[in-house]
Amino acid sequence: MTLLLVEDNPNIALGLTYSFRQKGYDLQTCTTLAAARAFLTQTRPRLLILDVALPDGDGFTFYQEEVAGTQLPTIFLTARDDEDDVVHGLDLGAADYMTKPFSTKELLARVAKYLRPENRQIEVGALVFDQSKLTVTVAGQLVSLTSLELKILILLLENLNQVVRRTTIIDKVWEWTGNDISDNAVTVYLKRIREKVGVDLIKTVKGQGYRIDRAPQGDRP
Structure with missing residues (x-):
């Protein structure tokens, strides 16, 4: 290679x-x-x-x-x-x-x-996250995400069918970058990810956080 x-x-x-x-x-x-x-x-x-x-x-x-x-x-x-x-x-x-x-x-x-030869993928609807290449595609098209957007999306994908609390995302951003972000910044990041992914995968759980279901149903709240 x-x-x-x-x-x-x-x-x-x-x-x-x-x-x-x-x-x-x-x-x-x-x-x-x-x-x-x-x-x-x-x-x-x-x-x-x-x-x-x-x-x-x-x-x-x-x-x-x-x-x-x-x-x-x-x-x-x-x-x-x-x-x-x-x-x-x-x-x-x-x-x-x-x-x-x-x-x-x-x-x-x-x-x-x-470069591990693993080809592990997480598939949710039309979205595919390749864990070995760290790439996200939707309907076969590569999605361009910033490093932080990708990390947040991966956090949600690694916790399928579970709520990832907003406080957890804030703590993780601090861990990844050393930067403290506001609750409003979390909303902005999730909005950007949703726009780039272009499919209704990320659900808002009011007052708690966000969740991606293995088999998403219905519209995003």
Whole structure:
């Protein structure tokens, strides 16, 4: 399977290319964001390893503009170890974040975690959530969700036929991002998810929270 490494340090790139190929991965390398952009227009890798500081730009910005909407699993690889940077990277939707110097063995282990050959899916009506690819489709069409919207939807899908309380969602958002959100923000997020999914799956349980039923019936309250 093809993976993409965007890294301008030739020693790191050569070392990782050798180690990954020893494990059976086809690791392709780009040294600039421009080259990575061109690569992604032609090929969709299974996973992206993206350095934050590159000669022609910032990896965070590149991820937001070019990658976030594609739901491509991404591991940020960088010398920055500031907690704010780590939170920012994960908040953008990255799968993981490693700081230099790092263990190649640990990076391989993390990559393997996101490339497990499981094809577990949760299907509810026309909606399908692929747990291995972290993608959501409705009637076969890919739905573009932000990282936080996806996490909230997954929370509901992992608790089918059960009410997920609004307070639980607020607590989870804090756990995922370190940001405190209001009760009204929960309403906004759910409205956006409903609009993007385009089907009446998420029920409002008045005064409590939200629920997705395995076999949804009727209209959304």
